[in-house]
Amino acid sequence: MRGIISLVIAAIACTLLTGSMVAGAIESSDFDDPTVCKGCHAEIYNQWDGSMHSIAYTDPVYLAEEKIASADTDGLTDTYCARCHTPIGVLAGEVPPIGHENLSEVSKKGIQCDFCHSVNKSTGIGNGAFMVSPDGIKRGPYDDSKSPYHGSMFSDLHTKSEFCGMCHEVYHPVTGIPIEETYTEWKEGPYNTGDPETTTHCQDCHMTPGITHFEANPGKASSIGPDRDHVYTHYFVGGNAVVTGVIGSEVHQRMAEERLKSAATLELEIEKKDNEAGITVKVTNIGAGHKLPTGLTEAREAWIEILAKDAAGKKIFHTGGLDSEGEVDHDAVMYHAVLADASGKPTIKVWEAESLLSDNRILPKETRVEKYNFAIPEDVMGPITVEAKLNYRSASQKLLDSIFGKGVVVAPVIEMASAEGTIEVGKEPGEGVPGFEVLFALISLLVVAYLVRRRKK
Ligand code: HEC
Ligand code: HEC
Ligand code: HEC
Ligand code: HEC
Ligand code: HEC
Numbered sequence: 001m002r003g004i005i006s007l008v009i010a011a012i013a014c015t016l017l018t019g020s021m022v023a024g025a026i027e028s029s030d031f032d033d034p035t036v037c038k039g040c041h042a043e044i045y046n047q048w049d050g051s052m053h054s055i056a057y058t059d060p061v062y063l064a065e066e067k068i069a070s071a072d073t074d075g076l077t078d079t080y081c082a083r084c085h086t087p088i089g090v091l092a093g094e095v096p097p098i099g100h101e102n103l104s105e106v107s108k109k110g111i112q113c114d115f116c117h118s119v120n121k122s123t124g125i126g127n128g129a130f131m132v133s134p135d136g137i138k139r140g141p142y143d144d145s146k147s148p149y150h151g152s153m154f155s156d157l158h159t160k161s162e163f164c165g166m167c168h169e170v171y172h173p174v175t176g177i178p179i180e181e182t183y184t185e186w187k188e189g190p191y192n193t194g195d196p197e198t199t200t201h202c203q204d205c206h207m208t209p210g211i212t213h214f215e216a217n218p219g220k221a222s223s224i225g226p227d228r229d230h231v232y233t234h235y236f237v238g239g240n241a242v243v244t245g246v247i248g249s250e251v252h253q254r255m256a257e258e259r260l261k262s263a264a265t266l267e268l269e270i271e272k273k274d275n276e277a278g279i280t281v282k283v284t285n286i287g288a289g290h291k292l293p294t295g296l297t298e299a300r301e302a303w304i305e306i307l308a309k310d311a312a313g314k315k316i317f318h319t320g321g322l323d324s325e326g327e328v329d330h331d332a333v334m335y336h337a338v339l340a341d342a343s344g345k346p347t348i349k350v351w352e353a354e355s356l357l358s359d360n361r362i363l364p365k366e367t368r369v370e371k372y373n374f375a376i377p378e379d380v381m382g383p384i385t386v387e388a389k390l391n392y393r394s395a396s397q398k399l400l401d402s403i404f405g406k407g408v409v410v411a412p413v414i415e416m417a418s419a420e421g422t423i424e425v426g427k428e429p430g431e432g433v434p435g436f437e438v439l440f441a442l443i444s445l446l447v448v449a450y451l452v453r454r455r456k457k
Contacts, residue, residue: 001118028092028136031114040149040222041113047234049112050249053277057086058108058244061395063099063401069351070098077351077390083128084167087115091132092130103189111167114138125183141232157244161186164202168295170350177339177353179298185290207232209260210286225276228400238299239293242411246404248440260392260414264285268388268419272376277317277423279306279372281388283362291361292335293392298348301396302361302416303334304370308423311381317374320389326397333370335361348399360413382425389418414442 034054056062061382062085069077078096080088083338089107090096093140101107117140120133138147139155146152157163165183172179186192191200202216208230216230237255244253265286271278280306285292293300305320320332327335339347339353346357362368393411400409 026091026132026134028094030092031088031106031112031118032050032111033106036111037113039146040224040231042223043219044221044231044234045113048236050244050247050252051234051236052240052243052252053111053236054109054239055243055247056084056090057082057103057108058100058110058247059085060246063242066098068349072253072349073351080127080173084111084170086110087128087130087132088112088196113133113366116158119157119163120155122162122166123164125165126167126171126411127173129166142221145221145225148224159201159203161192161201161203164206168202172350172353173427177356179339179350180295182290182294185294185364190432191289191364200289202289203232205287206236206238207231208232211259222257238295239392239414240394241414242400243411245412246409251447257412257414260416263292264390264417265420266388266390266417267318267422270386270387270421272425275376275378277308277374277384277386279308279374279386279388281372281418281419282305283370283390284365284367285362285364289364291363292360296350297359297361298339298350299395299399300326300336300392301334301394302390303328303332303393305332305391306372306386308374308384308386310384311424316377316380316384316429317372319372320391322397323415326401328396335368337361372426376423376425380425382423384423384425386421386423387418388420390416392416 021244034045034048035407052059062073062372064105066077066081066085075096075098078098079090082095082098086095086103086107089103092104092107094102094104094107106112106114114134115132115136118134118155119130121131123129123131123419137151137153139158141159142152143154161183165187168180168182169178170180171177178184185201193199205212208215208217217233218227218229219231220226221228221231235252235255237252237259239256239260241253241256241260244256245358252388263285265284267282267284269280269282271280283304288294291297293302299415303320306317307321308317309315319329321329323329337359338357339348339350340355340357341347341349341352342354344355344357347353392414395411397411401407402412403409
């Protein structure tokens with residue numbers, strides 16, 4: 001079986017490779033470095049610089065995974081993986097080998113200006129279905145744009161989710177197992193109404209200040225161009241607050257946190273019956289145009305944490321905490337997709353994926369209800385406070401330790417949404433108030449002291 005799979009991968013890898021050789025007319029020198037575009041599009045350049053797109057082929061997490069995939073498959077995944085992470089590198093035949101050995105400076109810059117704006121055609125959705133024409137004409141959203149440096153052309157493709165869907169949809173080239181399905185999740189969800197007037201495309205949430213909806217961003221697309229009612233931003237922010245932190249891109253890291261905090265709400269309901277507490281948590285995906293989480297969800301972690309403490313701070317119930325190794329407790333409710341290898345075991349090595357074991361991620365606008373119960377101990381000091389959170393991190397600590405070394409990079413846990421409540425326990429209010437007893441005791445003492453002093457006189 002493994003042999004057959006390897007053969008098929010080989011065939012596909014060859015097709016991809018010859019594909020890039022047919023387009024072999026393409027060289028990386030056909031593309032301008034982003035710093036050239038910066039000359040007249042400084043604002044857009046500064047937004048893009050430090051984005052996950054700008055580091056798609058220097059991202060240490062990607063490079064580590066690419067290396068393992070290549071070693072595991074005798075190099076069969078090399079062009080397959082790199083096609084989306086350094087499209088110019090693959091089109092220009094600089095990959096294979098993987099890594100930076102053969103790579104021109106322009107190819108190192110991942111998904112960049114001149115690549116995206118030279119795309120002239122899409123052959124479909126997923127697995128890098130783009131075609132480019134490095135003819136010096138920049139394709140974009142305007143039909144009246146004039147530049148002294150380059151030709152300009154309106155491109156309908158650039159204004160639609162289908163543009164992003166060329167890469168934000170990853171299928172295993174042999175088994176066909178979906179590894180990332182962001183485009184399909186969006187297409188089948190409520191943000192794609194089918195009506196161009198009301199459809200919310202990827203660009204509306206990821207290329208405007210709105211985060212969860214379109215919000216106009218008036219200004220200039222070029223320092224030497226006219227004023228525009230709207231200019232699309234180029235931060236391309238998602239949920240990655242780990243790698244943006246590693247590369248020191250504070251703006252993108254902060255924006256990723258802000259985006260995650262806009263994506264969901266959490267409601268908490270508490271019931272008490274005798275000595276049993278019942279907790280209901282409702283999590284709603286209010287802001288993501290796709291499942292929550294999306295993308296490389298084999299690695300992403302989104303989970304519920306519940307912590308109940310008595311008035312003295314003693315833990316009564318805890319789920320979704322981190323253990324001493326930084327791993328999320330195994331009983332926690334976690335929203336993710338789990339892939340299995342040939343033997344049916346869960347794997348995050350996506351190239352080994354032969355089946356999808358489970359997928360419990362939250363659909364756009366869906367509300368998920370989770371229930372918990374715990375016993376209230378007899379001697380507890382009330383009231384009990386209950387804190388519920390929806391947490392997110394881009395990767396498990398184990399994965400980061402394996403890439404960076406133990407404890408070198410700690411994944412920040414981002415609190416996407418939270419709620420708090422209390423459970424009254426023990427004696428009726430008033431009766432149990434310690435203040436009264438203390439006061440009573442104090443007054444009695446004073447009275448006794450007074451009497452004693454009087455007797456001594
Ligand atoms: C010498 C200045 C200059 C340089 C350098 C430059 N541009 Fe432009 N570009 C402009 C101007 C001016 C416009 C028109 C802006 C407008 O219409 O609002 C423009 C428009 C665009 C558009 C919009 C096209 C459309 O029809 O929607 C894109 C896309 C674009 N540039 C990409 C690039 C890229 C990519 C680079 C680098 C390879 C680059 N530009 C370099 C000046 C420049
Ligand atoms: C991932 C692909 C991608 C990358 C990388 C990218 N752009 Fe864009 N850009 C787009 C898309 C898509 C639009 C149009 C969005 C729409 O109309 O919905 C756009 C719009 C533009 C426009 C028109 C004005 C505006 O912002 O609406 C200019 C100019 C532009 N880009 C320049 C650049 C420059 C310069 C860089 C590099 C610093 C760059 N782009 C990097 C995809 C990209
Ligand atoms: C050429 C392929 C390609 C195209 C086209 C593309 N992307 Fe990406 N995008 C990627 C890759 C690869 C990454 C991940 C880079 C990494 O993590 O190392 C990425 C990352 C992102 C992220 C950051 C994810 C995170 O975890 O923070 C966002 C958001 C994003 N893309 C949005 C878009 C949108 C919106 C469009 C369409 C306008 C688009 N992309 C078009 C390949 C592409
Ligand atoms: C209604 C607004 C909206 C639309 C439409 C939308 N997104 Fe998102 N996207 C978000 C929000 C909010 C988040 C942060 C929560 C999360 O990670 O899911 C996000 C996260 C992401 C991430 C990071 C996932 C992760 O956790 O690593 C990627 C990649 C992404 N979006 C790509 C896309 C693409 C591609 C499209 C179009 C097919 C799209 N988005 C459409 C709002 C939107
Ligand atoms: C069809 C395009 C495509 C192909 C092919 C592809 N990727 Fe990606 N990759 C993406 C996109 C888009 C993202 C961003 C999704 C997200 O942020 O969750 C991504 C994200 C990643 C990340 C996450 C990086 C981080 O910083 O968290 C890793 C690791 C990765 N890819 C490895 C690989 C490997 C290894 C292969 C080959 C087996 C591969 N990719 C093939 C498009 C692709």
